[in-house]
Amino acid sequence: MALAYTPLDDITKIHAELKAGFQTGKTKSLAYRKYQLLQLGYLIKDNAKRFEEALAQDLGRHAFESYFLEVNASLSEILECYKSVDAWAKPDKPAFNVNFVFMKPTTYKVPKGVVLVISPFNYPMWLIATPLAGAIAAGNAVVIKPSESCPATAALWTELLPKYLDSSLISIVNGAIPETTRLLELPWGHVLYTGSGRVGRIVARAAANTLTPVSLELGGKSPVFIDPDCDFKFAAKRLLWGKFTNAGQTCVAPDYVFVTKGSQDAFIEALKLTYESFYPETTGPSPKPPQNVTKMVNAQAFTRVNGLLQNSKGTVVCGGQTDEVQRFIAPTIVRDVKLDDSLMSEEIFGPLLPIVPVDNLDEAIAYVNAHDHPLALYVFTQNEVFKKKVFENTLSGSAVANETIIIPGVPGLPFGGIGASGSGYHTGKYGFDMFTHFRASMDTPGWIDKILGFRFPPYTDQSVATLRSRMPIKLPARPAGPPTGATSTTQRKWFLLAFALAIVGALTRMKNLQLKN
Numbered sequence: 001m002a003l004a005y006t007p008l009d010d011i012t013k014i015h016a017e018l019k020a021g022f023q024t025g026k027t028k029s030l031a032y033r034k035y036q037l038l039q040l041g042y043l044i045k046d047n048a049k050r051f052e053e054a055l056a057q058d059l060g061r062h063a064f065e066s067y068f069l070e071v072n073a074s075l076s077e078i079l080e081c082y083k084s085v086d087a088w089a090k091p092d093k094p095a096f097n098v099n100f101v102f103m104k105p106t107t108y109k110v111p112k113g114v115v116l117v118i119s120p121f122n123y124p125m126w127l128i129a130t131p132l133a134g135a136i137a138a139g140n141a142v143v144i145k146p147s148e149s150c151p152a153t154a155a156l157w158t159e160l161l162p163k164y165l166d167s168s169l170i171s172i173v174n175g176a177i178p179e180t181t182r183l184l185e186l187p188w189g190h191v192l193y194t195g196s197g198r199v200g201r202i203v204a205r206a207a208a209n210t211l212t213p214v215s216l217e218l219g220g221k222s223p224v225f226i227d228p229d230c231d232f233k234f235a236a237k238r239l240l241w242g243k244f245t246n247a248g249q250t251c252v253a254p255d256y257v258f259v260t261k262g263s264q265d266a267f268i269e270a271l272k273l274t275y276e277s278f279y280p281e282t283t284g285p286s287p288k289p290p291q292n293v294t295k296m297v298n299a300q301a302f303t304r305v306n307g308l309l310q311n312s313k314g315t316v317v318c319g320g321q322t323d324e325v326q327r328f329i330a331p332t333i334v335r336d337v338k339l340d341d342s343l344m345s346e347e348i349f350g351p352l353l354p355i356v357p358v359d360n361l362d363e364a365i366a367y368v369n370a371h372d373h374p375l376a377l378y379v380f381t382q383n384e385v386f387k388k389k390v391f392e393n394t395l396s397g398s399a400v401a402n403e404t405i406i407i408p409g410v411p412g413l414p415f416g417g418i419g420a421s422g423s424g425y426h427t428g429k430y431g432f433d434m435f436t437h438f439r440a441s442m443d444t445p446g447w448i449d450k451i452l453g454f455r456f457p458p459y460t461d462q463s464v465a466t467l468r469s470r471m472p473i474k475l476p477a478r479p480a481g482p483p484t485g486a487t488s489t490t491q492r493k494w495f496l497l498a499f500a501l502a503i504v505g506a507l508t509r510m511k512n513l514q515l516k517n
């Protein structure tokens with residue numbers, strides 16, 4: 001399906017119209033924001049079937065995945081914003097400070113203005129709806145730029161947005177590189193870019209020209225650590241589900257799996273059994289390739305992922321079938337993958353799961369630490385020590401035990417990368433905060449100068465002495481030596497003594513009260 005791109009000349013006009021819409025001040029009203037959020041919810045609810053059809057057209061995706069990970073996840077995000085915006089938008093008071101309390105220090109949550117959301121292809125509904133909800137809740141005007149690689153879904157957004165939402169505040173620009181480049185020439189209150197690190201660098205450079213703040217939600221290779229003593233059946237099920245959902249085109253998809261050399265065979269057996277239970281059509285007298293699996297988004301993606309598979313020196317143990325015309329790559333498990341294999345050369349973003357045998361956990365941790373910080377990191381273990389060792393000796397956007405891919409949808413948790421996997425956090429309150437300016441404010445009464453009048457020139461020895469005595473900063477006593485990290489026996493003893501004294505004090509007070517009564 002051909003998507004009508006926005007004429008380049010219209011882009012500056014759209015930006016100006018939204019700026020004028022924002023300046024009317026109507027988004028200051030929380031009731032107004034909530035109405036727009038509700039409308040966004042109904043846009044999705046009323047048209048869920050149409051979105052599922054568009055997603056099937058763009059990605060060859062089964063309705064189950066689209067409903068679960070896009071429709072349902074979007075509605076849940078919108079509802080959270082709707083229910084919480086009153087609390088999120090409330091001004092904050094800082095902690096009590098005797099020097100400043102009478103100056104009424106307050107943090108106001110104000111919208112950043114007209115913001116831009118640039119989305120990737122892989123979840124073309126959720127990755128529009130979620131940032132849009134955060135931006136609306138924060139009171140901004142918003143331009144969204146969907147991925148041109150999912151034209152049916154982009155066209156549906158283009159048709160529905162003006163029907164449900166205030167067009168003077170929310171607009172859409174369709175297109176590819178020229179259109180996005182034009183958008184990035186303009187100054188924005190904030191840009192949220194979700195996509196590849198390669199384009200992320202282009203976006204960050206363009207934003208620097210206009211001093212636009214930018215959040216980058218990028219990808220990378222998310223590793224999985226398998227404890228040789230964990231429940232393999234359980235691990236295999238969650239791992240294959242997280243990897244093969246949306247044909248591996250998920251930013252937090254498990255990218256590759258570390259197992260110890262001694263446990264690879266047993267783990268592969270568990271993976272094979274799970275594979276056959278997920279795709280029963282692949283077994284029996286006339287086996288077929290897996291059915292009902294999402295396709296590669298376009299020919300370019302097929303060629304890239306197929307190239308990684310064909311160049312691998314590992315051994316395919318499940319899947320491996322491809323069909324260029326259908327852009328189909330079967331969910332595929334590859335064993336005995338070496339660290340210099342094609343499958344380890346870049347983010348796979350396709351349904352290929354390399355199993356990488358290593359001598360021990362330390363080797364796996366060292367490999368991860370020698371590369372870009374991943375967006376997600378997974379361990380499968382029932383052993384706290386194993387989990388702690390991996391989590392405490394690595395750095396990643398998120399760290400997850402015994403689960404895959406659902407962490408971005410967990411209410412209350414931030415979702416974002418670190419280093420090459422991104423910067424900034426979105427979803428829920430974190431999305432609201434990203435699109436909000438924290439405007440510090442104070443209002444100092446005149447009488448304060450009776451106390452602080454000494455700050456004004458001319459400076460004298462007397463004013464210096466007053467400053468030193470009235471505004472002393474007391475540091476805590478320095479410990480005898482640098483702390484070791486662990487609580488020392490002496491510190492523990494002092495703590496126990498203080499605790500015992502507090503209890504004795506409380507008991508004595510209670511006894512005195514009883515005597516008085």
Ligand code: NAD
Pocket residue numbers: 118119120121122123127145146147148149175176177180181194195196197199200202203216217218219220250251252347349375417421422
């Ligand atoms: P992409 O970078 O190719 O495209 C994303 C957007 O950037 C599209 O809207 C596209 O039109 C625009 N774009 C492309 N080239 C551009 C250029 N030269 N100048 C300006 N704009 C340009 O990414 P994609 O292939 O759609 O998405 C896949 C990537 O996104 C993966 O790396 C994945 O891990 C990442 N991702 C990250 C998250 C996250 O939240 N961290 C979520 C989903 C996807």
